[in-house]
Amino acid sequence: MWESIQYVTTGLTLVTFGIAVAAWVYKSKSEAKERLIKSAPELYRADLVRRTLEFFDIEADALTKEQRFRLALEQINARKERFKTTSVVVCIIALILASISAYAIHKSASTFPDNIKPAPGPAPSAPSAP
Numbered sequence: 834m835w836e837s838i839q840y841v842t843t844g845l846t847l848v849t850f851g852i853a854v855a856a857w858v859y860k861s862k863s864e865a866k867e868r869l870i871k872s873a874p875e876l877y878r879a880d881l882v883r884r885t886l887e888f889f890d891i892e893a894d895a896l897t898k899e900q901r902f903r904l905a906l907e908q909i910n911a912r913k914e915r916f917k918t919t920s921v922v923v924c925i926i927a928l929i930l931a932s933i934s935a936y937a938i939h940k941s942a943s944t945f946p947d948n949i950k951p952a953p954g955p956a957p958s959a960p961s962a963p
Contacts, residue, residue, distance in 0.1 A: 845934050849927045856920055863916065867909045870902070878902060 870881050879898050882905045896904065 843934065845930060849931070852923060852927070856916075856923065860913075860916055860920075863909060863912055867906065867913075870905060870909075 870878065873881050875898075879901070882898070882901045
């Protein structure tokens, strides 16, 4: 992913790259929480689930450990789905903005030769007659 930094040439691509990095970090952290809960031994799983549920602010005192575990996993999966939806929307907006930028760059590049004036210098001399 970090090899892509060489393609960041304008402010718009920098913003898009920053959004992509932030989304990647967010996704990685969500997946890490899910892996941690799934891989934790039963003794520690209840505490991890309780912390996750506190993050999501849900009253789960009356639920069994298994119900809390399933609820936490479902919430994490729902969060991943929201993330995917948001990512698709951000990518579509980025593509639209990239298209507009590419069109503007192409339009300015096609009119650029008309605006070029010769550099000042000595006037060309007339060929000498024999």
